[in-house]
Amino acid sequence: xxxxxxxxxxxxxxxxxxxxxxxxxxxxxxxxxxxxxxxxxxxxxxxxxxxxxxxxxxxxxxxxxxxxxxxxxxxxxxxxxxxxxxxxxxxxxxxxxxxxxxxxxxxxxxxxxxxxxxxxxxxxxxxxxxxxxxxxxxxxxxxxxxxxxxxxxxxxxxxxxxxxxxxxxxxxxxxxxxxxxxxxxxxxxxxxxxxxxxxxxxxxxxxxxxxxxxxxxxxxxxxxxxxxxxxxxxxxxxxxxxxxxxxxxxxxxxxxxxxxxxxxxxxxxxxxxxxxxxxxxxxxxxxxxxxxxxxxxxxxxxxxxxxxxxxx
Numbered sequence: 375x376x377x378x379x380x381x382x383x384x385x386x387x388x389x390x391x392x393x394x395x396x397x398x399x400x401x402x403x404x405x406x407x408x409x410x411x412x413x414x415x416x417x418x419x420x421x422x423x424x425x426x427x428x429x430x431x432x433x434x435x436x437x438x439x440x441x442x443x444x445x446x447x448x449x450x451x452x453x454x455x456x457x458x459x460x461x462x463x464x465x466x467x468x469x470x471x472x473x474x475x476x477x478x479x480x481x482x483x484x485x486x487x488x489x490x491x492x493x494x495x496x497x498x499x500x501x502x503x504x505x506x507x508x509x510x511x512x513x514x515x516x517x518x519x520x521x522x523x524x525x526x527x528x529x530x531x532x533x534x535x536x537x538x539x540x541x542x543x544x545x546x547x548x549x550x551x552x553x554x555x556x557x558x559x560x561x562x563x564x565x566x567x568x569x570x571x572x573x574x575x576x577x578x579x580x581x582x583x584x585x586x587x588x589x590x591x592x593x594x595x596x597x598x599x600x601x602x603x604x605x606x607x608x609x610x611x612x613x614x615x616x617x618x619x620x621x622x623x624x625x626x627x628x629x630x631x632x633x634x635x636x637x638x639x640x641x642x643x644x645x646x647x648x649x650x651x652x653x654x655x656x657x658x659x660x661x662x663x664x665x666x667x668x669x670x671x672x673x674x675x676x677x678x679x680x681x682x683x684x685x686x
Contacts, residue, residue, distance in 0.1 A: 409575045414583040417593070427582065430621050431595060431614070432570065435527040437623040438551040440647050440654040442525035445482060447655070448684040449475045451514060455677035457493070457504055467493030467503065473515060481521035506663065506675040509542055514679060550645070553612055553628070566608045566632065569597060577603035584618070587625060591618040608632050622654050623647065639665035650683055657681055 411424055450472065457467040472488040494503050502508040511517070548555055548567075556568045568574050581596040592615040599607045610629040617624050624647055631640040641663040648657040659679045666672040 409578070409580060412579070412581040414581075416584040417582055422582070422593075424582065427593065427595075430616070434621070434623065436621070436654060437626065437645075437647075438547070439525050439527050440623075440656055441551075442523070442527065443653050444655050444681065445475075445516075445520075445523050446477070446525060447475075448477050449655075449681050450487075450684075451475070451679055451681045453510075453514065453677065453679040455507060455510055455675065457495070457507070458674035458676070460672045460674065465493070467491070467495040469495050469507070475516070479521075480523075481519050482516050482523070483519045484515040484517060504673055504675065505542075505670075506665075506673050506677075509546070510661075510675075510677055513543065513546075550628075550643070553609070569607075569609055569612075574607070577607050578609070585615070587615045587617075590624065592616055592624060593618055593621075622649075635668075637665070637667045639663065641665070648683075655681070655683060 411428075413422065413424070451474075452472050454470050455468060456465045458464065459466050469489070469491045471486055471490075474485045474487055476483050476485055495507065497503050502511065553569070556565065565571070566574065569578055578597045578599055581594075583594050583596070585592055585594050587594075595612075595614045595616065597609060597612045599610065604610075608630055610631055611627065612629075613625075613627045614623055615625040616622070626645050628641070628643040630642075632638065641661070643662075644658070644660045645656060646658040647654050649655075657680070659681075660677070662676045664672070664674045
């Protein structure tokens with residue numbers, strides 16, 4: 375890790391960057407990023423093209439494609455989800471499982487090899503007792519056979535369906551795969567999440583450095599709020615490791631929080647990927663969230679999933 379104070383060359387460089395997309399599919403020539411970006415000594419010496427790098431960040435599809443590719447190959451997932459009391463740190467419900475994704479004739483289905491629950495994880499009618507549990511299950515498991523999926527990215531970030539689950543999945547995809555974009559459908563927060571746009575960008579510090587991640591050279595892009603805006607932003611932290619050779623995302627850490635009279639949330643997520651053959655797949659996902667919506671009970675949930683693939 376570079377010590378910023380000991381390296382005068384890491385002084386802020388005011389860079390008038392080229393136009394970049396506000397989403398993964400288009401280019402907005404009217405949007406010019408005008409905020410300072412800190413570069414470490416190694417990045418400066420490498421002749422790093424900051425303008426091109428920022429465009430890659432905004433247009434990245436490798437991360438989303440990795441998750442879509444996960445659904446096309448046999449894999450085994452070890453997962454653990456814990457629900458905590460609203461006013462305590464005691465675990466009141468949980469589920470542990472080992473599951474296998476079976477692929478057959480372009481269809482997938484989840485087979486549970488081991489599964490155990492504690493507390494009131496399910497309602498008496500068999501439905502999930504917690505919304506986070508239902509979303510977790512929907513994202514990672516195919517309890518019914520699902521066919522004809524693909525890992526084509528173009529157009530697949532669009533919202534599909536009008537159910538509460540569909541809307542939540544769409545909002546989560548925006549936060550996970552296109553951080554910095556406006557998260558539509560969340561009252562009072564759309565503009566707050568647009569960290570690269572005028573009005574929000576000046577609330578953050580931006581840094582790019584070169585580091586080793588699991589033995590692979592990476593460019594690391596980091597953002598954090600300026601001290602005076604700590605309680606006025608959505609992203610408390612966002613760190614992304616881009617592999618130097620092809621700019622694929624090897625890891626990403628998120629910390630987000632926001633508070634309104636209608637809802638509040640405080641969420642930390644960590645995602646890791648792995649390369650198998652020519653494709654990238656997610657290998658580890660963790661979530662630690664505390665959220666509340668007016669008229670609904672507060673949910674404090676932690677989960678982690680470790681995924682291995684049959685070709686590993």
